Amino acid sequence: xxxxxxQEFRVxxxxxxxxxxxxxxxxxxxxGFPRGQxxxxxxxxxxxxxxxxxxxxxxxxxxxxSVRIAGQDITRISERALFVVRNQIGMxxxxxxxxxxxxIFDNVSLPLRExxxxxxxxxxxxxxQRLEAVGLPGTGDLYPRQLSGGMVRRAGLARAIVTDxxxxxxxxxxxxxxxxxxRRIEALMVELNRRLGITLIVTSHHLASSLRMAGRLxxxxxxRAIAGPPAEVLASADSxxxxxxxxERDGPVAxxxxxxxxxxxxxx
Amino acid sequence: xxxxxxxxxxxxxxxxxQHLGGIAVFVGKIFLSAVKPxxxxxxxxxxxxxxxxxxxxxxxxxxxxxxxxxxxxGYTTLSRFGAEGSLGAVVGLSLIRELGPVLTALLVTGRxxxxxxxxxxxxxxxxxxxxxxxxxxxxxEFVVSPKALAMVLVMPLLSALFFVCAVFGGYVxxxxxxxxxxxTYLTSLEQSVEFVDDVAGSLxxxxxFGALVGxxxxxxxxxxxxxxxxxxxxxxxxxxxxxxxxxxSDYVITALWGV
Ligand SMILES: Nc1ncnc2c1ncn2[C@@H]1O[C@H](COP(=O)(O)OP(=O)(O)O)[C@@H](O)[C@H]1O
Ligand SMILES: [Mg+2]
Numbered sequence: 095x096x097x098x099x100x101q102e103f104r105v106x107x108x109x110x111x112x113x114x115x116x117x118x119x120x121x122x123x124x125x126g127f128p129r130g131q132x133x134x135x136x137x138x139x140x141x142x143x144x145x146x147x148x149x150x151x152x153x154x155x156x157x158x159x160s161v162r163i164a165g166q167d168i169t170r171i172s173e174r175a176l177f178v179v180r181n182q183i184g185m186x187x188x189x190x191x192x193x194x195x196x197x198i199f200d201n202v203s204l205p206l207r208e209x210x211x212x213x214x215x216x217x218x219x220x221x222x223q224r225l226e227a228v229g230l231p232g233t234g235d236l237y238p239r240q241l242s243g244g245m246v247r248r249a250g251l252a253r254a255i256v257t258d259x260x261x262x263x264x265x266x267x268x269x270x271x272x273x274x275x276x277r278r279i280e281a282l283m284v285e286l287n288r289r290l291g292i293t294l295i296v297t298s299h300h301l302a303s304s305l306r307m308a309g310r311l312x313x314x315x316x317x318r319a320i321a322g323p324p325a326e327v328l329a330s331a332d333s334x335x336x337x338x339x340x341x342e343r344d345g346p347v348a349x350x351x352x353x354x355x356x357x358x359x360x361x362x
Numbered sequence: 363x364x365x366x367x368x369x370x371x372x373x374x375x376x377x378x379x380q381h382l383g384g385i386a387v388f389v390g391k392i393f394l395s396a397v398k399p400x401x402x403x404x405x406x407x408x409x410x411x412x413x414x415x416x417x418x419x420x421x422x423x424x425x426x427x428x429x430x431x432x433x434x435x436g437y438t439t440l441s442r443f444g445a446e447g448s449l450g451a452v453v454g455l456s457l458i459r460e461l462g463p464v465l466t467a468l469l470v471t472g473r474x475x476x477x478x479x480x481x482x483x484x485x486x487x488x489x490x491x492x493x494x495x496x497x498x499x500x501x502x503e504f505v506v507s508p509k510a511l512a513m514v515l516v517m518p519l520l521s522a523l524f525f526v527c528a529v530f531g532g533y534v535x536x537x538x539x540x541x542x543x544x545x546t547y548l549t550s551l552e553q554s555v556e557f558v559d560d561v562a563g564s565l566x567x568x569x570x571f572g573a574l575v576g577x578x579x580x581x582x583x584x585x586x587x588x589x590x591x592x593x594x595x596x597x598x599x600x601x602x603x604x605x606x607x608x609x610x611s612d613y614v615i616t617a618l619w620g621v
Pocket of ligand 1: 114115116117119137138139140141142143144145146
């Protein structure tokens with residue numbers, strides 16, 4: 095599975111089986127992520143979105159099946175060989191995963207210091223520019239604990255893209271952000287994709303922004319994937335997809351109703 | 363009933379062997395990153411600083427207190443035989459080979475060992491180590507190794523500091539409070555402590571304890587479950603296992619180092 099309707103896949107999961115903590119998370123999961131596009135992975139909480147990214151990153155090895163990046167199977171290679179593969183991959187973790195013993199500047203500049211021989215000024219320029227791009231100019235001297243969760247996550251994104259990797263994995267980049275920053279990060283991702291041709295794989299349960307930028311949707315249900323162009327997936331008659339979409343549409347309204355219903359009781 | 367019991371024993375045994383194998387590989391990796399580039403001197407220095415500074419106050423305070431107790435106790439016993447002049451020797455000898463390195467190691471375990479385990483375990487929980495792996499940085503080399511090596515280097519220094527503070531504590535009680543002659547106290551100390559037997563033996567113990575605490579603390583942190591319960595298990599596990607390991611290896615070294 096490397097071709098699909100003439101599209102070339104950069105990343106392919108093929109028949110992946112995975113059991114974690116006694117729970118079968120994936121059974122024969124197969125899906126592909128096209129080169130130079132933004133793919134969004136959707137699914138309820140616990141559906142395995144983060145785990146898909148960890149599989150692609152080689153942080154989690156599957157029990158069966160293969161994970162291929164640009165044709166190379168990474169499931170049976172050594173940790174050293176994975177380090178070479180990962181030079182092409184940037185990852186934003188769900189919690190940011192910044193080193194909390196270092197400042198934001200030191201965190202974001204770490205990949206450059208480790209793997210490039212850029213001068214001190216060039217590093218400072220590049221880091222400053224990435225921090226600006228994620229809307230965090232002038233935060234370089236702060237420590238992660240001095241920033242809010244959403245700000246730490248944006249700094250994590252700056253770190254993920256600072257080396258201009260070919261593939262960027264983003265775990266829930268929008269959760270906990272205010273609407274302005276949702277727009278900002280969304281625009282940044284689209285720009286990275288358009289201008290640099292970066293392949294982005296983004297997990298989200300923020301449907302609206304997903305639909306605006308996604309070139310491909312991958313829906314995780316029951317350890318399998320329903321994938322394709324957004325229009326196709328949304329038109330899917332699969333009851334579980336329909337259920338998710340309905341819930342997304344009704345969710346905030348239903349919650350609001352429940353809250354106002356509970357209010358009089360709370361007031362009394 | 364016999365078969366399952368034997369089966370369980372077998373499972374336990376293979377589990378233990380696997381565990382020991384894991385620790386052996388872990389220690390091997392720490393060694394490797396100590397001798398193989400990239401050398402992370404700055405991280406090592408900052409870990410030495412952290413571990414040392416963390417333990418400084420408690421080592422000085424405990425050392426002086428233990429020395430004072432030894433001075434008091436030693437004086438009471440020695441004066442029965444009219445041998446108060448040997449107070450320095452009693453204080454010095456009990457400290458340099460046993461109490462100094464052992465108490466230092468136990469105190470450092472509680473203070474810095476537990477802190478190291480908790481820090482690494484919380485880095486596991488918050489995916490900081492995975493974050494390093496994604497930047498093609500080996501967390502063993504970037505985080506674990508500097509912390510474990512710092513422990514090995516710091517332990518003899520702290521043990522020596524403990525000794526000095528304890529001798530001072532014994533001096534204050536014996537000489538200032540109980541009236542032993544100051545010169546006699548120091549001379550008896552100086553004459554009784556041998557270099558090869560006592561000072562080198564003390565160093566060997568301190569380095570061994572440092573290695574044990576360093577490996578146990580980093581291993582428990584590194585292999586912890588990624589939950590808050592995992593962090594607390596790594597911390598308490600480090601203190602318990604390190605303390606037992608210190609006392610056991612103290613016996614072994616004492617037995618081997620020619621009594
Ligand atoms: N290390 C782990 N140990 C045990 N179970 C895990 C582990 N990581 C993930 N899981 C389980 O795998 C499932 C998928 O997790 P995850 O990928 O984090 O879901 P999502 O990101 O879609 O919310 C969850 O049911 C979770 O409980
Ligand atoms: Mg997740």
